[in-house]
Amino acid sequence: MVTVSPSKSEASASWAYALQLPHDxxxxxxxxxxxxxVLSGHGLPHIADTAELLTSELxxxxYRHSTGPATLRLRALPGAxxxxxxxxxxxxxxxxxxxHASPLPSIPTGADGGRGLFLVCHYADAWGGYPLGDDLFGQSGKLLWCELGPHPADGAAVA
Known part of the structure; x- marks a missing residue:
């Protein structure tokens, strides 16, 4: 019987982590x-600063706009x-x-908040969100996501 497994480079480029976060x-x-x-363990420290900002904002x-737990998911994509x-x-x-929302309201200069998701849109390479209807397991809510990776100016190769 022949067993096929991904090579070490294929396996390390394909990973996902999920973290359940309480409303805290x-x-x-x-x-x-x-x-x-996670990024250090997978050899991606060069995107850690931007990823940390975006993750923190999401x-x-x-935390601020829901009353229950949240789930963070980190997933590797091709091209580091x-x-x-x-x-x-x-x-x-x-x-x-x-x-699809109406034009965005302006944020007062001295406001303490309201800029976080705009930062995500500015620093992420791609971003989006979609509502989740009730499913078989009673999950509903929304999922907001963003993607980022190395850029040629970072000194990293882009696939």
């Missing part, structure tokens, strides 16, 4: 710490890229992730 103000910090460990949004997604129980897709 420490959730963004725990998500950042976990993200740094998890903070879930990363997809970060965060699920929470609130089905409302916030601007700017809701591309």
């Amino acid at each position: 103000p420490l959730a963004p910090r725990i998500a950042r710490t976990t993200l740094r460990a 998890v903070t949004n879930a 890229r990363l997809r970060v997604s965060v699920w929470d129980a609130n089905p409302h897709i916030p601007p700017p992730f809701d591309r």
Whole structure:
């Protein structure tokens, strides 16, 4: 009997992690710490700073705008890229992730918040969100995601 397994390079380029986060103000910090460990372990420290900012903003949004737990998922994509997604129980897709919403309100200069998801859209290579209806397991809410990876200016090869 012949056994086929992926080569070491194929296996290391194909991974995903999920982290269940309680509705707790420490959730963004725990998500950042976990993200740094995952990226370091998979040889992607060069995208850690940007990934940490984007992950923190997505998890903070879930904490501030939902009343229950959230799930962070980190997934490797081809070309040393990363997809970060965060699920929470609130089905409302916030601007700017809701591309069908009315024009965005301006944020007052002295405001303490309201810029996080705009940062995600600015620094991510791709981003989006979609509502999740009730499914077989009673899950609903929304999923916000973003993707990032190395750029030629980072000194990393892009596939």
